Amino acid sequence: MIKRYRPLIILLFVALFPFWSQAQEIRLKTQKKIGSKISLTLYAEGDLSLSGVKETPTSSDSPQEYTLEQQEIVISGDLRRVKVSNSELTEISLQGCKMLEELDCSQNLLTTLNLAEASSLKKLFCYANNLTHLDLSACPLLEHLKCTNNQISVLKVGHLTKLKELTCSQNKISQLDLSKMKQLETLKCYRNQLASLDLSACTALEKLWCSENSLETLDLSHNDKLRVLWCYNNKLSTITTKELPNLLWLHCENNQLRSLDCSHMPKLDKLAVHSNAIKGEEMSALINSLPQKVGIKTSFLVIDTHNSQEKNICTANQVALASAKGWNVLDYCGGVNDHQGKKYNGSTTATSDLCSDREVNVLWTLEGILLYPIEKGAVVKVYNLSGGIVAEAIASHDAPLLLQLVTPSEGTLVVTLDGKLLRKITKGNRL
Structure with a gap:
């Protein structure tokens, strides 16, 4: 029976193949003037066509300049990677882009971005637009997401189990579900509205920027691969840690900390803790917990004498103790010297437990x-x-x-x- 109808099946397949293999199409609308240049990076498997510009398109991973003949551009082909950043785009439409793996539409004027037909996306850069919403439900393969500097208030990423990099800073996000992100290595979520941050599942995390939120506690007891931590300008009263054997930089200034233990951070060489409330025995305990350093350039920003709300106290005796452990004790001094601070000799405040x-x-x-x-x-x-x-x-x-x-x-x-x-x-x- 099958042999009898084989010719018909082949004819049917040939007739339908153009529809099944329909080329992907991306439509762009820009505010750039006709006759001006636009930079596009287009990589496609097979043929590539481009309307709305003067030049013939080139499939390449390098940017090419094109001359606008219209303010609407249509890109067709088996597209894999597309970069059209900083081009005054007001609209981008993706049709049948099932093979598209990388899209960079950052630094434009976009207010919406429909990704329903981009299910193979692994890398999405859409930062510095005017997006208020970003639906990623059709993009389960995403590994790198940068949506910084938009107006996004809700970002649902709980299903993105392959995500390695999440950069969503400078938005209006109040919650982040990271419960399935075991592969996440870099998280930048600073300058949002986060009141809590559960990192217990992020066991591969190496770099964390969560500054300028409303965090009151930060539990890092499951994040022993951390190398860089920036959590300044929050409301932190405690930072819970276990072992951070690879941590190099810790910036926790401008919080409400009364104590800090660095005894489990043997590689630490840059610590900013000014503008907190650490003094007396707790300051001595902090200094005693610092790892011994020899022949390594260190930075210990312990106080900001230009901050009228500064509650840290580090005496001359404590400065001497930190110096003896190989630490360069510094006054942030309102950000002097490109935020590197200047040498600090210590407070003369007399307290019996300081030495x-x-x-x-x-x-x-x-x-x-x-x-x-x-x-x-x-x-x-x-x-x-x-x-x-x-x-x-x-x-x-x-x-x-x-x-x-x-x-x-x-x-x-x-x-x-x-x-x-x-x-x-x-x-x-x-x-």
């Missing part, structure tokens, strides 16, 4: 550093001004303690007792 109040004599002798009297169990560490530890010991009994320097040292050394600054000492001087 050790024990009456211990310290002397730099030919044999080493001598301390007396000293209590059993006391932990003594001696640093050079580069942050290197040159001597350390735990007193085994109540008696004078002599620490031999592991490396020859000159100049000034910093002596700490049980994690608090005890003395600065210069060779040959008793302080």
Whole structure:
């Protein structure tokens, strides 16, 4: 039976094939004047046609300039990648674009974007438009999404399980469902209206920018791959962490923090914590938790003396302790020096818990550093001004303690007792 009708089946297939393989079509409307240039990047498999411009189209991953003959352009072909950014587009229509994988229509004047016929999209850049709504329900394969700087209030991304990069900053978003984003590596959601952010499923997350929202807590206990964290200008009173072995940068300034523990951040070398409420023992605890750094450029923005609401206090003794650990202690100073700050010598505010109040004599002798009297169990560490530890010991009994320097040292050394600054000492001087 099948053999009998095989010729008819073949004829039917040939007749219908043009409809099944109908070329994809994209229509663009622009406010650019006729005769002006427009830059298009078009990559298609097979033939490519283009109407509304003077030149013959070129299939390429590089941008090509075309001269407008009309303010409406029609692109036809088996399109895979299209870039038409910064072109004063007011409208873009996608028809039958089932094979389109990448679309960049950023920096235009779009108010709507219909993606219902773009089910193969893996990369979508539509940032810097006037979009108020973005329906991604037909795009389950998306891996990279950039929709920054629009007017979007609701962004449904819960079904995008393949997403690796989500950049949705500078919108009006109040909620984000990230519960299925196990592959997400980069999240930029700053300058929105988020009151909470659940990152527990985002175990691959490496970079997080969630600044300028209304977050009160931030739980990072499931995000041990984080390398960069910017969470400034929120309402954070706590940052919950577990192990962040790869974290390099932490910017948590302008919040409501009273304490911060960095003891599980061994690679940290840039910390901005100014404009919070950390002082006294909590400031000392923060400094003691900082990783020891030697020969690495560090930045510890601890205070902003130009901020009248600043509640942090970091004394000269605490600055010395941080410096002894290899940290460059800085005053943000209202953003001076391209937001890098300037050297900070510390507050003169007197508080009993800012440094050790024990009456211990310290002397730099030919044999080493001598301390007396000293209590059993006391932990003594001696640093050079580069942050290197040159001597350390735990007193085994109540008696004078002599620490031999592991490396020859000159100049000034910093002596700490049980994690608090005890003395600065210069060779040959008793302080």
